[in-house]
Amino acid sequence: MIVVMQEGAAEPQVQRVIDRMVGLGFTVHRSTGVLHTVLGGVGPEEGADPDIFEVMDGVKECRRIASPYKLASRHFRPGGTVLDIHGVEIGGSRIVVMAGPCSVESRDQIEQAAEAVASQGARVLRAGAFKPRSSPYSFQGMGEEGLKLLREAADRRGLLVVSEVMDQTQIPLLASYSHILQVGARNMQNFNLLREIGLRRTPVLLKRGISATIEEWLLSAEYVLSGGNYDVMLCERGIRTFETATRNTMDISAIPVVKQLSHLPILADPSHGTGRRDKVLPMARAAVAAGADGLLVEVHPDPDQALSDGAQSLRPEQFAELMGQIRAIAPVLGRSI
Numbered sequence: 001m002i003v004v005m006q007e008g009a010a011e012p013q014v015q016r017v018i019d020r021m022v023g024l025g026f027t028v029h030r031s032t033g034v035l036h037t038v039l040g041g042v043g044p045e046e047g048a049d050p051d052i053f054e055v056m057d058g059v060k061e062c063r064r065i066a067s068p069y070k071l072a073s074r075h076f077r078p079g080g081t082v083l084d085i086h087g088v089e090i091g092g093s094r095i096v097v098m099a100g101p102c103s104v105e106s107r108d109q110i111e112q113a114a115e116a117v118a119s120q121g122a123r124v125l126r127a128g129a130f131k132p133r134s135s136p137y138s139f140q141g142m143g144e145e146g147l148k149l150l151r152e153a154a155d156r157r158g159l160l161v162v163s164e165v166m167d168q169t170q171i172p173l174l175a176s177y178s179h180i181l182q183v184g185a186r187n188m189q190n191f192n193l194l195r196e197i198g199l200r201r202t203p204v205l206l207k208r209g210i211s212a213t214i215e216e217w218l219l220s221a222e223y224v225l226s227g228g229n230y231d232v233m234l235c236e237r238g239i240r241t242f243e244t245a246t247r248n249t250m251d252i253s254a255i256p257v258v259k260q261l262s263h264l265p266i267l268a269d270p271s272h273g274t275g276r277r278d279k280v281l282p283m284a285r286a287a288v289a290a291g292a293d294g295l296l297v298e299v300h301p302d303p304d305q306a307l308s309d310g311a312q313s314l315r316p317e318q319f320a321e322l323m324g325q326i327r328a329i330a331p332v333l334g335r336s337i
């Protein structure tokens with residue numbers, strides 16, 4: 001149930017509506033927009049008659065939300081959401097680029113990677129310290145030591161950090177080093193993890209599951225939002241299809257579809273989306289053209305020596321080329337970097 005208050009509705013009017021919703025068994029999530037306050041009620045399956053609210057003072061309209069996700073739905077914030085993470089806006093007019101190696105491997109490696117991406121205008125340094133590898137024998141990440149190196153390299157250059165959290169026991173550790181918690185594709189439906197993250201205020205980057213539909217993905221976002229953590233961004237990273245020419249099939253159409261269905265910012269990861277560095281640039285261009293609010297790109301100072309995802313990691317000069325191209329495309333879309 002969504003109740004939209006009239007422009008300039010008085011606070012006591014808003015409060016009376018909230019009280020009524022609570023009285024009927026709804027949990028109320030409030031979104032205070034520039035013009036309208038919107039109250040999202042998550043509640044009894046059978047809902048309530050919208051008329052109950054529409055006749056109340058200060059109410060503009062009330063409607064039932066048919067989609068299974070309520071708070072992730074665009075109805076909740078028709079104007080879209082702009083996250084402000086330590087001054088970096090995500091979902092606004094600027095396209096935010098998050099870049100760095102797949103994994104932190106050494107101080108030298110992460111420092112070089114940070115320099116390469118910061119010098120080209122990336123705002124966020126990405127790298128995993130805990131890696132969800134398909135094989136238990138592959139490099140699993142440097143753990144806390146990696147997080148320390150990552151944060152130091154980022155701080156030196158005024159970058160924020162995004163890094164993956166693999167289970168709920170790691171949340172406090174990750175949140176102490178990383179400004180954004182990445183929930184990886186393999187964990188998109190780890191509901192205990194999502195619930196726990198929902199109880200914190202740390203921003204979340206939620207990747208699309210390898211075989212998740214857009215509805216399932218938005219329902220996963222709903223887990224986080226319903227806990228009260230509204231700082232959620234989505235990231236399309238390719239899905240598994242019958243095609244074998246690329247590591248995954250980058251679902252560019254998910255970007256405009258999500259934009260229509262949801263108010264949440266959406267990023268695109270052309271590195272995991274294609275698995276090949278020669279395909280990263282064209283898919284990055286396509287994602288931005290399709291309306292992505294940002295990119296998540298793997299960049300390594302020496303990809304041939306990378307301990308994970310070397311084949312899809314850009315060399316620094318390729319990343320510079322990518323940034324140049326995105327900078328050129330952005331103004332056509334009314335955006336900038």
Ligand code: PEP
Nearest residue numbers: 102184185186207237272
């Ligand atoms: C990553 O970003 O390195 C990663 C493991 O991503 P995904 O969860 O999309 O596979």
Ligand code: MN
Nearest residue numbers: 102298308309
């Ligand atoms: Mn990777």
